[in-house]
Amino acid sequence: MRVIVRTVSELCITVGTVIVLFVVYVLFWTGVRADSVMDEQIERLRAQWQRERAQPLPGSPLGPRKQRPYAAGRPFAIMYIPRFGFTWNKPVLEGTDPDTLRKGLGHYPHTARLGERGNVAVAGHRRTHGDPFKDFPRLRCGDAVVVTDGATWFTYRIDKGPYKTVPTDIEVIDPVPRTSGYTRPGRYLTLTTCEPEWGHSHRLIVWAHLDSTQPVETGKPEALRR
Amino acid sequence: MYSWIWRHLPGNGWVKALISLVLIIAVVYILFQYVFPWAEPLLPFNDVTVDNQ
Numbered sequence: 001m002r003v004i005v006r007t008v009s010e011l012c013i014t015v016g017t018v019i020v021l022f023v024v025y026v027l028f029w030t031g032v033r034a035d036s037v038m039d040e041q042i043e044r045l046r047a048q049w050q051r052e053r054a055q056p057l058p059g060s061p062l063g064p065r066k067q068r069p070y071a072a073g074r075p076f077a078i079m080y081i082p083r084f085g086f087t088w089n090k091p092v093l094e095g096t097d098p099d100t101l102r103k104g105l106g107h108y109p110h111t112a113r114l115g116e117r118g119n120v121a122v123a124g125h126r127r128t129h130g131d132p133f134k135d136f137p138r139l140r141c142g143d144a145v146v147v148t149d150g151a152t153w154f155t156y157r158i159d160k161g162p163y164k165t166v167p168t169d170i171e172v173i174d175p176v177p178r179t180s181g182y183t184r185p186g187r188y189l190t191l192t193t194c195e196p197e198w199g200h201s202h203r204l205i206v207w208a209h210l211d212s213t214q215p216v217e218t219g220k221p222e223a224l225r226r
Numbered sequence: 227m228y229s230w231i232w233r234h235l236p237g238n239g240w241v242k243a244l245i246s247l248v249l250i251i252a253v254v255y256i257l258f259q260y261v262f263p264w265a266e267p268l269l270p271f272n273d274v275t276v277d278n279q
Contacts, residue, residue: 006227006229007227010227010228011227018257021254021257021258021262022257022262022265025257025258025262025266026262026266026269026271029258029262030266096274096275098267098272101272101274106275108275123274123275124274125271125272125274126271126274127271128266128271129271133274165276167273167275167276167277168276168277169276169277170276170277172276173276192274192275192276193274194270194271194273194274198270198271199270200270200271200272200273203274203275203276205276
């Protein structure tokens with residue numbers, strides 16, 4: 001009898017310890033891992049862009065670099081959102097599966113490419129894995145979302161949001177997103193994350209339109225200058 | 227359970243304590259490296275896309 005009581009209580013303590021460790025893992029350790037993984041992705045991108053600049057593709061020595069298809073699970077751009085702080089920058093990877101979203105923001109496959117006509121849709125974690133979109137509700141109309149693919153700076157301006165919707169509302173990432181207020185085809189950007197902060201019952205959306213583009217050689221765009 | 231493990235560890239008190247420490251670290255490592263990454267997507271924090279695309 002004593003052995004049974006003791007074993008059961010030991011098991012309870014063990015389970016409790018494992019739960020506490022799991023909370024530490026989710027709240028703290030995923031952030032530590034995400035920070036180093038995202039920095040690594042950004043480093044990789046910058047190194048790749050440097051190489052490409054050193055050896056321009058043949059045939060277009062001065063013209064804009066021909067865009068390659070985005071490879072699944074690989075970074076292709078860096079996003080800056082001044083509203084989240086001047087040091088906030090995150091890699092954007094192709095795909096939105098959990099493994100990709102651990103390493104940065106995820107570009108929905110089959111949505112438009114940067115600067116293209118259509119809708120560039122990007123998803124990111126609100127909480128855990130570095131909390132990239134933690135301040136999502138603070139985004140306001142007119143805020144800049146700056147993205148670079150190594151050759152061009154794309155400055156998008158937010159027109160509407162944060163808009164709360166349900167997870168099945170896939171029309172928010174359509175080329176002309178429903179309920180966004182846009183009526184004509186254009187060059188749009190949609191960001192999505194979860195709502196509420198720790199839940200998954202809803203999604204938060206913001207929409208932006210392409211405001212300006214400039215080659216990287218001309219320096220940082222206006223929105224990123226302090 | 228733990229006293230049973232303690233009794234079955236070899237060596238004197240210090241050696242047992244050392245082996246226990248190594249065992250604890252190994253268990254925590256396995257949890258953080260393999261078990262938690264598997265369990266974490268089952269929580270709702272990963273649902274940040276519309277229609278789980």
